[in-house]
Amino acid sequence: MIHTKQSIIAQLEQLRVLPILVTDDVDQAIRCVTTLAENGLPAVEITLRTPNAMTVLREVIKACPNVVVGAGTVLTSAQLDAVKYAGAAFGISPGITPTLARAAAESGLPYFPGVGGASDLMLALEHGFDVVKLFPSDIVGGIKMAKALGGPFPDVRFCLTGGVTVEATPGLLRQNNILCVGGSWMCPASLINAGDWEAIGTLATQAMIAGRPQLA
Template sequence: MHPSITTLLNGPKVIPVLVIEDPEDALPLARSLVDNGLSILEITLRSDAALNAIETIANQVEGAVVGVGSILTEAQLNAAQSAGGQFGVSPGVSFKLLQALEMSDWPFLPGAGSLSEMLTLRDAGFSQQKLFPAAVLGGISMLKAVAGPVGDISFCPTGGINPDNARDYLSQSNVFAIGGTWIAPLDLVRAKDWDEIGRRAAEAAMLGS
């Protein structure tokens, strides 16, 4: 079995999914989240500043558990670990990435969007998977449908999660956490509205506690 992602999770089961474009935003953003109860962060590799931000937060924000999202290749996998990421996340898994993951003991949350992908990942030792894009795939209906045939797999749904449906997702027996961009959306990060992000983080922390 691959190292369990849930060993890194404690307290709230809500993971903010972040895009950081300006390296100077890394510290205030991470601190606003951690100080308001969300210590597990997923920083996506969707900007040139991402790896710098990951390194900064990993080294300077006490209590932050830094995950690296949007990993698509072995090179990105290695770069994420070198930057100080404590776990990785992918939207899906290619054959080459899966080969690299099978050689690694780094905690990783691979994305699945179909039963065939779920079974492939389970065979590779991943009993915890990211369901993405959750809402497009059917959301809670999808989770209920797969709970029977792959009842030994638990999920972190991401994609279309918001304050209105977050609690419903978390109530599913095969959901161990949820991920979402609503807590620190790019427009609020660009506006450097750390107070509003902190408020949203505190509300989200209550959802999963």
């Protein structure tokens, strides 16, 4: 399936919550992503924080064709090329640099740079990125920062990650320029390593409801 920036945004508008998965085990990753999807979260960001992450990304994409699988912690243009080649639906970075922003703009891959304030956001906008990751949300101000940036940048939308909890999610999503929130609280390493898919399913359902309370 070919994903566009607009199709990814539309998916995030519907789900409002994006799980962030950190694991170096292919089988665990596939089982986790399948469990998340079965419990209302059919989109995931797989981070490139582990040595085997690129293999995990490729195998999850192949095994879970009905899940929107993106790659996070993209730090270089070489990584951006690699995740695009692997078939990722989108890329996300924790920050932004002129080199990476330029490469992302030219790549055609749906991409969401990370920002921590107005200067980062201005650089993102220079390269055409008006949907960005606000990170680390809890450190840079979270909803207060989103509100503040909404004044000079009314057309920008944010995905908040970093310190987000299921309890805070409904309140965060009431801010009109927050597109979605992301986090790993519904798929923590402790439960993945224990193979406790039932618990992960419960956490996924809770996160889904927090993002879409009308489905409760």
